[in-house]
Amino acid sequence: MTKQLVSELVRETGIDGAGVAVFATASTRDLVYASDGVAEEIDETQFTLGEGPCLDAFRFDNPELHDDISGGAARARWPLFAAQVLGFGTARVYAYPLGGGGSPFGVLELYGSSPAVLAAHEDVTCRLFAHKIARAVLAELAPGNVLSSGSDAGVFRRGNVNVACGILAAYHKISVDEAMVRLRARAFSRQRRITAIAQGVIAGDRFDTDKWQGGMSRDVVCG
Structure with missing residues (x-):
């Protein structure tokens, strides 16, 4: 279900790819799904460097919306992350916390290959999908369900x-x-x-x- 919802979100918005991460602590998490290699690399970079919009969205329970990662604000906050992801051909990054009625337990990570403003209706769509994806992930992590890598590209445990x-x-x-x-x-x-x-x-x-x-x-x- 998580993979299906992410695919639908990519189709319904102007973003190019997405990933879903579930946290154990503020610095320890599993990437449960990545739509492509770039989404995987963006998540991996944040996990390695310990900085980026995904981490801050989780830590502060607030969406991080950056239409141009090369802009001053993003580069000032996450200089190493910004330099790395620009090298991947990524121009904009968004992160929405995934909550289950309390503190967030994960993050929906989105990226675009060219700088562009996330339209208001796209932001609403992303927030709705973040809510749906949160419920799907909780269901998949429930006792009796096993989250496995299977053969789907981008699905793995850390x-x-x-x-x-x-x-x-x-x-x-x-x-x-x-x-x-x-x-x-x-x-x-x-x-x-x-x-x-x-x-x-x-x-x-x-x-x-x-x-x-x-x-x-x-x-x-x-x-």
């Missing part, structure tokens, strides 16, 4: 990142938050996906040769 954090935390006797910082720093410095770095940890990499040269300050990595 649980291996959480597992990798636990392994690093135990091995180096550090907190899980510090383990996440090290994962992000290595992903950023090596220009690799954090999921790929996490898979390496699960396979045996413990970062023993690292001397904390992540290429980002701790404040940037933590978001």
